[in-house]
Amino acid sequence: MSQHPSKPVIEVRQVLKTFAGKREVKALEAVDLAIGAHEFVSILGPSGCGKSTLLRIVAGLTPYQGGEVSVNGRAVMGPSPEIGVVFQSSNMLPWLTVRENMALGARLRKLPESVWAPKLEQLMGMLGLKGFEQHHPHQLSGGMRQRAAIGQILALDPQILLMDEPFGALDALTRDRLNVELLRIWQEQRQTVLLVTHSIAEAVFLSDRVLVMSGRPGRVVKEITIDLPRPRRPESIKENPRYGEYIAELSSLMGVFKDEH
Numbered sequence: 001m002s003q004h005p006s007k008p009v010i011e012v013r014q015v016l017k018t019f020a021g022k023r024e025v026k027a028l029e030a031v032d033l034a035i036g037a038h039e040f041v042s043i044l045g046p047s048g049c050g051k052s053t054l055l056r057i058v059a060g061l062t063p064y065q066g067g068e069v070s071v072n073g074r075a076v077m078g079p080s081p082e083i084g085v086v087f088q089s090s091n092m093l094p095w096l097t098v099r100e101n102m103a104l105g106a107r108l109r110k111l112p113e114s115v116w117a118p119k120l121e122q123l124m125g126m127l128g129l130k131g132f133e134q135h136h137p138h139q140l141s142g143g144m145r146q147r148a149a150i151g152q153i154l155a156l157d158p159q160i161l162l163m164d165e166p167f168g169a170l171d172a173l174t175r176d177r178l179n180v181e182l183l184r185i186w187q188e189q190r191q192t193v194l195l196v197t198h199s200i201a202e203a204v205f206l207s208d209r210v211l212v213m214s215g216r217p218g219r220v221v222k223e224i225t226i227d228l229p230r231p232r233r234p235e236s237i238k239e240n241p242r243y244g245e246y247i248a249e250l251s252s253l254m255g256v257f258k259d260e261h
């Protein structure tokens, strides 16, 4: 399952994860996946099947009990600068401005301002945040806050982007717009992306491949290659008959699994 011809950047083999507690939860069982350089891969699966857990394991934020996880051929032992993680709600500090928040990671890593400042300028433009540099997070719309959160991560130039429902809290229109922006940025910078989403349309629009997980304990049970031309635009892609076929195939697969909680 999930074989990729080039040497994988992210490789997960037979990973097991059980949360201990009053009621033990077996979250993941024998998860396999491999993601090649510059690929955009999405994970779909019923609620509670372990998608976020899997992403956090790859990010080095959550330990696991069995199997192997490697990034660029090295076993994941903890967070690493080559990986940037974007969560559903932005983790910007409310007392800092947008610019200060976006510069924070670079400052903490003690990178010289001459390196990150021009990059920040470019990102502000790309993300439509010009003119909002001195605003505080609460002065931004939800969509802008999430753009700034993505900017915070991109400012660190990660080779790999892990995204957990980054647009899940936004209205449909804003979400569609940010998907277009994300794709534009990815087209330019070609990070290796692993995205967790609940939206079949989002997964099809953005991805090279979509992985479908089973209900808990989650496993990757299906992999669909999205063979749609790039660059993709929402208007033209929806006219492609294959788009509808992928949506239908994934909808029927997702219908098989019940949400678990």
Ligand SMILES: Nc1ncnc2c1ncn2[C@@H]1O[C@H](COP(=O)(O)OP(=O)(O)OP(=O)(O)O)[C@@H](O)[C@H]1O
Binding pocket: 019, 020, 021, 025, 027, 045, 046, 047, 048, 049, 050, 051, 052, 053, 054, 216, 261
């Ligand atoms: N820290 C934790 N302690 C105990 N159980 C946990 C913890 N984190 C997650 N779980 C459990 O593990 C299972 C998988 O959770 P996870 O958040 O990875 O699923 P998900 O597929 O991302 O769900 P959703 O789509 O609803 O966000 C769930 O049953 C959840 O309750």
